[in-house]
Amino acid sequence: MSKINEQCKREADRRLKPPADFWRWCYSQITTYKWSNKDKTIIASDLDLGHCIEKRLTKSSRLTFYDKTYFFSIVLSTSKRIEIQSYEFSSKLVEGKQFINFQLTNLERFENDKHTKIGQDFNGQFYPYLFANFFSGGFYTGNIFYPNNWEKRLQKVSELKYLKFDNIYFWEIERLYKYKFEIEFAQKIHAYRLANEIMYPDYRIGFTRNVDMRTLNRRWLQKNKQFFKNSNRSFNEFELSRRLKERNGQLVPGIESYLTYHDIKHIPKGVGINKFQKWVIKHHIEFNEYLDYLKMLREMGIDPEGDAMLVPKDFTAMHNHTVGLYNQFVEERRKLEDKKKRKQLEAEFKLREGMDKTINGYAFHVPRKVAELIYEGKKLHHCVSSYTDKHFKGDTLIVFVRLSNQPKMPLYTLEVKQGKIVQFRGKYNQDVPTDVWDIANEWMKQTKLVPKAA
Structure with missing residues (x-):
């Protein structure tokens, strides 16, 4: 037995003992079988199992087969330890007799400010990491969790008892435990919005609007306590204010709905920072669209300067005019491109x-072709053609979304980058309905473009 196996096995062996009801509950989830005819009855198991499938007993009845694999998990906690234990139950039948075996598969332990992971393979070897339940599946794919009201116990008994939280998912335990000091500190000074941002990051919006935990630590909280104390201020608002001051400006109320602190460095130097904020708020400018506008100008060799270009009175009209010019520019440039190079890019892209x-x-x-992007941009009057190079080089992914009964008619355009939807637009950059967003998220899952939670 290897040293790593021995160490992991010792850790697994000292796991908390599940209650007897847990094992009874596991067996109650397992299906059993019964065959019968006028002369004979075969009952597969005398255990107190769940649903029983009754079949007619004939000469051709199949009585030997592998039945099913079940995965059950339980969350247990004490004053100094939290564990997520997962077990695999396998059921098989031999000549009408049901045999059920089980073993620990994965163990997550939160103790002494450490997160320990232990997995056991089918040979009984232990390793310092978790095992997926199925090929291409996850660590908890198909797991059923024992309903022991574990959230309430975490609130009353565990090291998380000093935190204020409602019902949580099992995968959120890791984050709450890792940042328990920071969350508790924020809640104690009544900075509940900040505390919630730490506890429940929204992975759909990416890191730009979430709390940067590389910055937020104990020392940072102590230093900036007065900014957040007894307030509903967000981390984004704090960083916006700080970075705006570096540009000799101040935060204009409401700007946090339009800009993130990462956006400040992209605001052109030729416009007053406070004036720019007021312009964005007044005209409801989406900053990504504004950056696309600047990018198109620069690619056409136009250096944007002056208020007429940097903060136009009618941005929508200016943007649409620029899109028209840019699409013409791209088409002319396309004609001059090296056809061989373009064909090579398109051939490589067929992998998708x-x-x-x-x-x-x-x-x-x-x-798969440059012409498709140009056509999409022209029909929907947006700047998707400016993403041609990035799309074919794999730096970003452009996807056309159309009605299945009208697949040739442009409708919506989707951009995916680093596993997230960063833009989703209709004609003239109009917003996309919520139900279509839901369908797009389902497409992300089916194509396995959704990143794992950190």
């Missing part, structure tokens, strides 16, 4: 053909 799918009446198509 498996991403084309139809879901709930919408067809998702990943363009």
Whole structure:
């Protein structure tokens, strides 16, 4: 037995003991069988199992087969330890007799400010990491959790008892435990919005609007306590204020709905920082759209300067005019491109053909030719053609979303970058309905573009 195996086994062996009811509950989830005819009855198991499937007993009845694998988990806690234990139960039948075996598969332990992970493979070897339940599945794919009201016990008994939280998912335990000091500190000074941002990051919006835990630590909290104390201020608001001051400006109320602190460095130097904020708020400017506008100008060799270009009175009209000019520019440039190089890029890009799918009446198509992007941009009057190089080089992913019964008619355009939807637009950059967003998120899952939670 290797040293790593021995160490991991010792850690697994000292796990908390599940209650007897847990084991009874596990067996109650397992299906059993009964065969019978006029002369004979075969009952597969005398254990107190769950649903019984009754079948007619004949000469051709199959009485020997592998039945099913079940995965059950339980969350246990004491005053100094939290554990998530997972077990695999396998059921098979031999000549009508049911045999059920089980073993520990994964163990997560939170103790002494450490997060320990232990997995056991089918040979009984232990390792310092978790095992997926199925090929291409996750550590908890198919797991059923024992309903022992573990959230309430965490609130009353565990090291998390000093935190204020409602019902949580099992995968959120890791984050609450890791940042328990920071969360408790924020709650004690009544900075509940900040505390919630630490506890429940929104992975759909990416890191730009979430708390940067590389910055937020005990020392940072102590230093900036007065800014957050007894307030509903967010981390983004704090960083916005700080970085705006570096640009000799101040935070204009409401700007946090339009800008993140990462955006400040992209605001052109030729415009007053306070004036820019007021312009953004007044015209409801989406900053990504504004950056696209600047990018198009620069690619056409136009250096944006002066208020007429940097903060136009009618940004929508200016943006649409620029899109029209840019699409013409791209088409002319396309004609001068090296055809061989373009064909090579398109051939390499065919590797993504498996991403084309139809879901709930919408067809998702990943363009494979430059001409497709230009056509999409012209029909929907937006600047998707400016993403041609990045799309074909794999720096970003452009996806056409259309009605499945009208697959040739442009409808919505989707951009995916680093496993997240960063833009989703209709004609003239109009917003996309919520139900279509839901379908797009389902497409993300099916194409396995959704990143694992940190």
